[in-house]
Amino acid sequence: MSTAVKLNVPAQGQKITIQDGKLSVPDQPIIPFIEGDGTGPDIWRASVRVLDAAVAKAYGGKRKIHWMEVYAGQKSNDLFNTWLPDETVQACRDYLVSIKGPLTTPIGGGIRSLNVALRQMLDLYVCLRPVRWFKGVPSPVRSPDKVDMVIFRENTEDIYAGIEFEAGTPDNQKFLDAFKAAFPKQFAKIRFPNTSGIGIKAVSQEGTERLFRATVEYAIVNKRKSVTIVHKGNIMKFTEGAFRNWAYALAEKEFADKVYTWDQWERTKAAKGEKAANEEQDAAKKAGKIIIKDAIADITLQQVLTRPEEFDVIATMNLNGDYLSDALAAQVGGIGIAPGGNINYVTGHAVFEATHGTAPKYANLDKVNPGSVILSGEMMLRYMGWTEAADAIISAMDKAIGQKTVTYDFARLMEGAKEVKCSEFGDALIRNL
Ligand SMILES: NC(=O)C1=CN([C@@H]2O[C@H](COP(=O)(O)OP(=O)(O)OC[C@H]3O[C@@H](n4cnc5c(N)ncnc54)[C@H](OP(=O)(O)O)[C@@H]3O)[C@@H](O)[C@H]2O)C=CC1
Numbered sequence: 001m002s003t004a005v006k007l008n009v010p011a012q013g014q015k016i017t018i019q020d021g022k023l024s025v026p027d028q029p030i031i032p033f034i035e036g037d038g039t040g041p042d043i044w045r046a047s048v049r050v051l052d053a054a055v056a057k058a059y060g061g062k063r064k065i066h067w068m069e070v071y072a073g074q075k076s077n078d079l080f081n082t083w084l085p086d087e088t089v090q091a092c093r094d095y096l097v098s099i100k101g102p103l104t105t106p107i108g109g110g111i112r113s114l115n116v117a118l119r120q121m122l123d124l125y126v127c128l129r130p131v132r133w134f135k136g137v138p139s140p141v142r143s144p145d146k147v148d149m150v151i152f153r154e155n156t157e158d159i160y161a162g163i164e165f166e167a168g169t170p171d172n173q174k175f176l177d178a179f180k181a182a183f184p185k186q187f188a189k190i191r192f193p194n195t196s197g198i199g200i201k202a203v204s205q206e207g208t209e210r211l212f213r214a215t216v217e218y219a220i221v222n223k224r225k226s227v228t229i230v231h232k233g234n235i236m237k238f239t240e241g242a243f244r245n246w247a248y249a250l251a252e253k254e255f256a257d258k259v260y261t262w263d264q265w266e267r268t269k270a271a272k273g274e275k276a277a278n279e280e281q282d283a284a285k286k287a288g289k290i291i292i293k294d295a296i297a298d299i300t301l302q303q304v305l306t307r308p309e310e311f312d313v314i315a316t317m318n319l320n321g322d323y324l325s326d327a328l329a330a331q332v333g334g335i336g337i338a339p340g341g342n343i344n345y346v347t348g349h350a351v352f353e354a355t356h357g358t359a360p361k362y363a364n365l366d367k368v369n370p371g372s373v374i375l376s377g378e379m380m381l382r383y384m385g386w387t388e389a390a391d392a393i394i395s396a397m398d399k400a401i402g403q404k405t406v407t408y409d410f411a412r413l414m415e416g417a418k419e420v421k422c423s424e425f426g427d428a429l430i431r432n433l
């Protein structure tokens with residue numbers, strides 16, 4: 001039985017609200033945070049000091065965040081005998097904007113991902129993961145400066161929805177019986193039905209459209225050059241292929257005067273030839289239109305390495321986005337510095353979190369890079385409209401890395417670096433604010 005969960009609401013501060021689609025952020029907002037499992041507590045302790053210092057530096061005491069701890073994961077289970085209390089989900093709902101550390105998910109059994117559950121319960125349909133290089137960060141590629149990509153990963157659908165039937169269970173048998181009865185031809189395609197685990201991949205038009213609408217709006221507001229739809233539609237025609245087609249159709253329907261799509265190029269080519277299609281595309285580029293293109297997921301993973309300058313904003317489904325965001329992070333210094341935000345742009349709900357996990361072998365060593373959570377906090381501040389504080393963090397990050405004061409992950413790859421602890425990297429950022 002779970003114990004009652006008591007949240008300590010700060011005595012001061014107000015809720016962030018949303019009116020007519022616009023966030024209303026008080027000068028003293030209450031922001032819930034989840035510390036996280038494994039390295040989460042070390043990272044959070046360093047991060048919160050940097051975020052507070054950046055706000056104090058930017059607004060001289062006029063603005064201040066009142067943090068409210070909410071619980072999830074191991075700490076929650078230890079204290080309250082529940083992994084994800086309703087009170088936590090409700091607080092993220094009520095206070096609109098929150099931030100979290102990583103939470104552990106067991107492999108092959110046990111509880112389902114609390115991270116994914118939170119995204120689904122709050123319907124945070126965009127997982128926004130910008131990938132950029134800070135000068136001086138060690139990288140395995142020759143030109144990490146060419147990597148400046150922003151991933152829009154669909155966050156509520158796909159194989160991640162957790163519709164699975166474990167091999168050998170009565171539910172699995174029930175599912176297979178019903179499947180066989182309704183679709184005997186497709187059932188016959190299962191190579192080893194008696195020992196197959198089954199997972200269901202659902203990708204919808206609504207889910208695709210809201211993700212892609214947010215992507216194109218972001219590309220327009222931020223004056224980006226292109227959006228690449230990344231999919232495996234040659235194999236999964238009615239899920240990943242449909243994602244591609246729905247995305248192209250939405251771009252032409254809702255953003256006709258702001259974009260030029262490769263679908264348009266194909267149509268013009270078929271009607272008037274390749275030269276005319278190229279001229280049309282060149283004219284669109286000159287007019288500042290965003291090029292909407294697509295690429296199959298496997299070749300994308302090669303080309304983001306070999307031709308990074310051709311990728312700008314990327315829209316993709318849940319699983320592809322998961323793989324792609326860790327792979328891209330490697331090019332700019334690793335997941336120790338890869339931030340993210342889970343956002344519903346309609347309701348305003350947002351939970352900011354690092355791309356990495358709990359890195360359990362480093363728990364409580366005050367060792368790992370807190371950069372990912374700090375930069376997730378930077379994204380949160382920008383989302384709140386606190387641009388000056390966000391800019392101060394970026395500039396401090398530039399300076400600290402320029403001084404070669406870095407945690408172990410960078411130090412092991414950098415000549416002449418001064419390796420510092422997680423908390424000391426926080427200190428270095430604060431000094432450089
Ligand atoms: N959103 C979330 O909460 C997420 C949770 N997870 C969960 O985390 C757990 C562990 O997953 P795992 O696959 O090991 O992936 P992790 O991301 O936790 O760690 C993998 C490796 O990445 C490097 N790394 C991770 N965090 C940092 C950091 N802050 N600074 C520097 N390097 C870092 C370390 O590399 P090295 O050993 O080379 O130093 C580490 O061993 C699992 O339960 C998983 O489900 C995973 C991803 C996201």
Ligand SMILES: O=C(O)CCC(=O)C(=O)O
Pocket residue numbers: 103104105113114115116322355
């Ligand atoms: O929830 C998890 O444990 C993993 C999630 C993950 O890898 C991600 O969001 O990138």
Ligand SMILES: [Mg+2]
Pocket residue numbers: 322323326355
């Ligand atoms: Mg991941």
